[in-house]
Every structure is written in C-alpha cells, then in structure tokens.
Amino acid sequence: MSHGAYLYPIWLRIWHLVNALLMLALIGTGISLHFASSSFALLRFEHAVTVHNVAGLGLALSYAYFLVGSLVSGNLRHYIPKRAALFGKLRSQVWFFCVGSLLGEGPPHVPSMESKFNVLQQVTYLLVMFLAMPLLIGSGILFLFPELAPEKVMGMSGLLPVAVLHCVIGYLLTLFLVGHIYLATFGASLAEHFRAISTGWHVSPPEREWALASSRATASKMRPNSAEEVADEGVGGATE
Amino acid sequence: MATRVTRAEDSRAEGGALSPEMLAEISRANAICLDCHSLVGLELRLQELRTLEFSLERAEELLVEPGAFELSSHGEMKCVSCHVKGFDEHPHDSEAREEIKWCDDCHTRAFLVIEEQFFDSVHARQFEKGFSCSTCHDPHRFLSRDQQPSARAAVNQDNAMCLTCHEDSGASHELAPQSRQPLRSVSHAWLPNPDLHWEAARCVECHVNAEGKLLSHEIVDSERAKRECVACHSSEADLLVRLYKHRVGEERESAGFMNSIILNESYIVGATRNQVLDELSVLFAVLVLSMFSSHALVRVARWGWRQR
Incomplete structure (x- = not known):
C-alpha cells in the first residue's frame, strides 16, 4: 500500500513551473550580461537585455500571483517554522542530508498535508521567498526604471548599491537553485519529489519502509488523509 | 605682446x-x-x-x-x-x-590626424563650406575631456555640442536649411533607456568611425554608427580608454584594475564589475558544486554497493 498526500495544488504547480523557467532564463541572461565581452556571450547583449527585462517583469507578476495564492489558500503557514526545538530539528535535517542518508537512516520529516516542508525547507524558503525575492525584484525594477534610483549614494552612482544587491542576490538564488534540485533527489527514489511537484501528489512507496518506520508515529498524526481516503472523498487524483 | x-x-x-x-x-x-x-x-x-x-x-x-x-x-x-x-x-x-x-596654428601635430578624419566625416561630406572646428568646439568655452572634473561633465559638454544642431525638434538647421533631421527619440528607439545613455555616454562613443579604441573626428551618421553594446558594456569597454582615458593609468597603479574608475561615477552593466568579487563568487560556486558532486558520488557508490 502506498501513502500519499495532495501537497501541491494546480495553482502552485503552475507557479512553480513558471517561476523555474523564468529563473533559468534570468540566470542565463544575467550571466551573459554580467560577463559580457566581445569574446563571450550566451546571447547577444541586446537580446539578453530584452529577454532579461521581459523575464524579470514575468517574475514580478509570478511572485505577485504566488503571494495572492498563498494568502488565499493558506499555503503561507507552511513557510513558518515552529520555534520549539528549531535548531535541534535543523541539525537533524542537515545531518540526514549530509550523513544520515548515506548511512541508510530515515528522514526526520515526512511531508504531509499538515506539514509540507521540513524545517530546513521552511527556513530556506522563508528567506528565499520573503526576503531574497522581494529584494531581487525590487532592485530589478529600479534597474528597469533607473530614474527612480537615488542619483548618488555616499558619493557613488546611486545605481551601484542596487546593482550589487541585484547581482549578489541573483548569485545566491542561483546557488539555492542548485541545492534545491540536488536535495530534491533525496526521496525514496530519485524521482519521488520531482513526481510530487509535477502531479501534486507526494507518495511514499511501500518499499521505503526505512523512511516510514522512523517517522511513522509522527506521520500518522500529521497525515490524516491517505491517497485512498482522498480519492474516496471525491477530491480526485490517482495514487501510484 | x-x-x-x-x-x-x-x-x-x-x-x-x-x-x-x-x-x-x-x-x-x-x-x-x-x-x-x-x-x-x-x-x-x-x-x-x-x-x-x-x-x-x-x-x-x-x-x-x-x-x-x-x-x-x-x-x-x-x-x-x-x-x-x-x-x-x-x-x-x-x-x-x-x-x-586658426586652430591648426597651435594644434599642428594633432591636425595631421584630425584633418584627415574630419574630411571623411559626415559633416565634411554634407557641408563643403561653413563647417569648421568652432562649429562644434567653442574656443571660448571648450574644456578638453582630460581637464573635466568628471566624466559626466565631459558627457554634458560634448553632447551639448551635438545637440546645438541635433536638437530633437526635427527642425532644419541654418547650415542645412533644406534638410529636416529625424527625431532623435525615433532614430534611437532601439536603444534601451535612451535618456540614461545620453546622460552617461557621449554621442561620439557610437557616432565615430574609430579604428581601434581611440576617439576619432570621423563623425558618422546613423547608418554607420556603432550598434555594438559590448563596446561599452564589457570589461574591455572602449569607454575606459576614451571617456576615462586620463584616469586609467592612475587607476591601474593604485588599484591594479580599472573597473572602479567608472564604478564611482556611474554603473555600467558588464563594465563595472568588481573583479575580486567576481573571482570570489566563481570560487565559492565551484566549492559548492564540488561539495554536491562529491556527496552525489558517495551516494552512487553506496547505492552500487547495496545493489551487490
């Protein structure tokens, strides 16, 4: 028997896909613009500017869509880590990714309708979505409308701190993307989490006994609906 | 006397x-x-x-x-x-x-080059008579780029010289009463943030036929003007040896690299990157990627061992 939970509704999956594509376009064109030279260009400078501007505006809209969707659906609560034993939980999550998974230990957290994200995801996503993204988009908008930027800041061009902020956050988010993709391979199978964000259903296969066994007690409380139960209630969606 | x-x-x-x-x-x-x-x-x-x-x-x-x-x-x-x-x-x-x-009475050596360039310019071709040095360079006001307090001041002065005739009214000019100029805003519509460009760069950065990187008096029309963004937006930007030429030497001596000379005055995408920060970020990215790759390799090795 497999255990599943419908974690990612369609509006969220569409946002995630659009956001991912826009970020890839922005990273590619951003690198091309930053390291522009006569001998290096992923894309011709003028085309890179256009793509970067359009994708940047798209990202701003997509971010607004995410905020509204999260507020309306209650998705926002998944991003708030509980303060109780926060550092202990963080430590055990980092231990699992770095060492525990290699030793065959089970994950300290199993995704459920009540708690989609482990504490490391919560902290990271909170910083990414509610600090880095607003700063990235805000600085990008200032770049698009440079007349809005202060003319001088401490004797330097006012665009300079905006540019450095935009560049540094873009860089950190690029590294986040690499980590995000790598850590997504830590399911029972390599495809588990990728399948979940594609179909909406997070399914823990029966062969992952080592994972479920270690967190069964918690998971049984936090996961009221198995996939079968959800299907019975007519919510729809098939399980594997 | x-x-x-x-x-x-x-x-x-x-x-x-x-x-x-x-x-x-x-x-x-x-x-x-x-x-x-x-x-x-x-x-x-x-x-x-x-x-x-x-x-x-x-x-x-x-x-x-x-x-x-x-x-x-x-x-x-x-x-x-x-x-x-x-x-x-x-x-x-x-x-x-x-x-x-005449200007060449004093600027004799410079004129050996300038005169040749000028005769190939759109101005010399357009006007057989009436166009001289002082049409652009008012000898009672002109301050050479090297003496300007900032690059912005040089840009303001030099662009004002062009705009004396090429103002965005589409009107004809006394030197060419029959011709009507295209609107600057229309002919430069392809340029992103044109106002910002006109504040930060001189018209002649693009409107010259420059062999190599030095500025020329061979002013060219829109047909022959440069549309090469990376001529300015790159670390080897022509601007460094044109607009900021007089400060490149001192910058190289004091900081070892040239980017910050423009960094302090204006931000130019692609040209004003901090090389130390760039190198550190590449190094850090390589470290992070190596960490993930090594971890992935150990995972694959353990998976193979388990399969056996």
Whole structure:
C-alpha cells in the first residue's frame, strides 16, 4: 500500500513551473550580461537585455500571483517554522542530508498535508521567498526604471548599491537553485519529489519502509488523509 | 605682446604650470578685452554698437563669458594669442577677423590626424563650406575631456555640442536649411533607456568611425554608427580608454584594475564589475558544486554497493 498526500495544488504547480523557467532564463541572461565581452556571450547583449527585462517583469507578476495564492489558500503557514526545538530539528535535517542518508537512516520529516516542508525547507524558503525575492525584484525594477534610483549614494552612482544587491542576490538564488534540485533527489527514489511537484501528489512507496518506520508515529498524526481516503472523498487524483 | 605669448606657450610646452605672475599678467591683459566683450561691457556699449549698425545677434557673437572662458582649455591664454593683429585698437580693424589664428596654428601635430578624419566625416561630406572646428568646439568655452572634473561633465559638454544642431525638434538647421533631421527619440528607439545613455555616454562613443579604441573626428551618421553594446558594456569597454582615458593609468597603479574608475561615477552593466568579487563568487560556486558532486558520488557508490 502506498501513502500519499495532495501537497501541491494546480495553482502552485503552475507557479512553480513558471517561476523555474523564468529563473533559468534570468540566470542565463544575467550571466551573459554580467560577463559580457566581445569574446563571450550566451546571447547577444541586446537580446539578453530584452529577454532579461521581459523575464524579470514575468517574475514580478509570478511572485505577485504566488503571494495572492498563498494568502488565499493558506499555503503561507507552511513557510513558518515552529520555534520549539528549531535548531535541534535543523541539525537533524542537515545531518540526514549530509550523513544520515548515506548511512541508510530515515528522514526526520515526512511531508504531509499538515506539514509540507521540513524545517530546513521552511527556513530556506522563508528567506528565499520573503526576503531574497522581494529584494531581487525590487532592485530589478529600479534597474528597469533607473530614474527612480537615488542619483548618488555616499558619493557613488546611486545605481551601484542596487546593482550589487541585484547581482549578489541573483548569485545566491542561483546557488539555492542548485541545492534545491540536488536535495530534491533525496526521496525514496530519485524521482519521488520531482513526481510530487509535477502531479501534486507526494507518495511514499511501500518499499521505503526505512523512511516510514522512523517517522511513522509522527506521520500518522500529521497525515490524516491517505491517497485512498482522498480519492474516496471525491477530491480526485490517482495514487501510484 | 608676441613675446609674452611665446613665454606662456613655452612654459606649457615644458609641461610646467604657469607662474602666478604670468597668470596675473594674462588676467590683466584679458581684462582690457573683457571690458567690452563681457555682458556688462556690451550693454554699456549697446548704443555705440547700434550706431555701427550691429544687430543684437552680431553683438552676441562678441560676448565672451569671463567665468566660462577662464575655466576653458584656453582660459590661461591671452585673447591676443589668437586674435593677433588689429585687435589692439578700437574699433578693431575691419580686416582683423581674417587674421585670427586658426586652430591648426597651435594644434599642428594633432591636425595631421584630425584633418584627415574630419574630411571623411559626415559633416565634411554634407557641408563643403561653413563647417569648421568652432562649429562644434567653442574656443571660448571648450574644456578638453582630460581637464573635466568628471566624466559626466565631459558627457554634458560634448553632447551639448551635438545637440546645438541635433536638437530633437526635427527642425532644419541654418547650415542645412533644406534638410529636416529625424527625431532623435525615433532614430534611437532601439536603444534601451535612451535618456540614461545620453546622460552617461557621449554621442561620439557610437557616432565615430574609430579604428581601434581611440576617439576619432570621423563623425558618422546613423547608418554607420556603432550598434555594438559590448563596446561599452564589457570589461574591455572602449569607454575606459576614451571617456576615462586620463584616469586609467592612475587607476591601474593604485588599484591594479580599472573597473572602479567608472564604478564611482556611474554603473555600467558588464563594465563595472568588481573583479575580486567576481573571482570570489566563481570560487565559492565551484566549492559548492564540488561539495554536491562529491556527496552525489558517495551516494552512487553506496547505492552500487547495496545493489551487490
């Protein structure tokens, strides 16, 4: 028997896909613009500017869509880590990714309708979505409308701190993307989490006994609906 | 008089600044001229000028703004260095204008190159007569780029020279009464943030036919103007050796790299990156990627071992 939970509704999956594509376009064109030279260009400078501007505006809209969707659906609560034993939980999550998974230990957290994200995801996503993204988009908008930027800041061009902020956050988010993709391979199978964000259903296969066994007690409380139960209630969606 | 001019020019040729005594002497001599050729002087003599059938436009030509002239590249020269004959009497000799020195009388060596470039320019091709150095470079106001307090000031001055004729009105110009210019905003519609570009870069950064990176007097029209963004937006930007040429040397000596010379004045995507920060970020990215790759390798090895 497999255990599943419908974690990612369609509006969220569409946002995630659009956001991912826009970020890839922005990273590619951003690198091309930053390291522009006569001998290096992923894309011709003028085309890179256009793509970067359009994708940047798209990202701003997509971010607004995410905020509204999260507020309306209650998705926002998944991003708030509980303060109780926060550092202990963080430590055990980092231990699992770095060492525990290699030793065959089970994950300290199993995704459920009540708690989609482990504490490391919560902290990271909170910083990414509610600090880095607003700063990235805000600085990008200032770049698009440079007349809005202060003319001088401490004797330097006012665009300079905006540019450095935009560049540094873009860089950190690029590294986040690499980590995000790598850590997504830590399911029972390599495809588990990728399948979940594609179909909406997070399914823990029966062969992952080592994972479920270690967190069964918690998971049984936090996961009221198995996939079968959800299907019975007519919510729809098939399980594997 | 000629002797004094020679002494001043000799002093410059030797690379030395003029002594305070020489500067005071120049100032005294020029004050005699500016007594009439200043705004106050001209106003006082307006009645006299009218009797000489001077139009107001003509009177404007006689105006030399004392503050602007002293700050100009020629500001430490006597008026009579260029206005050589017939200007020591009043009213001046009617033939005196013909005796005014030409630019190439002093800028002889530069003219060997400039003249050739100018004759290939769109201005020389468009106008057989009437277009001279002073059409663009007002000798009483012009301050060379190397002497400007900032690159922005150089941009403002040089672009103002172009806009004197190429203003965005689409109107014809007295040099070409029959032609109508295309609107600047229309012909530059392809340029992102055109206003920002016009504030930060000179028209001639694109509108010259420059072999190599040095600026040329071969001004070209829109057909032949550069549309190569990376000519400025890259670490080897032409701007570094044009607009910021005079500061590149000192920058190299003090900081070891050139980017921050523009960094302090304006931010230019692709050109003003901090090389140390770039290298650190690449290093850190390599470290992070190595960490993930090593971890992935161990995972794969363990998976293989389990399979066996």
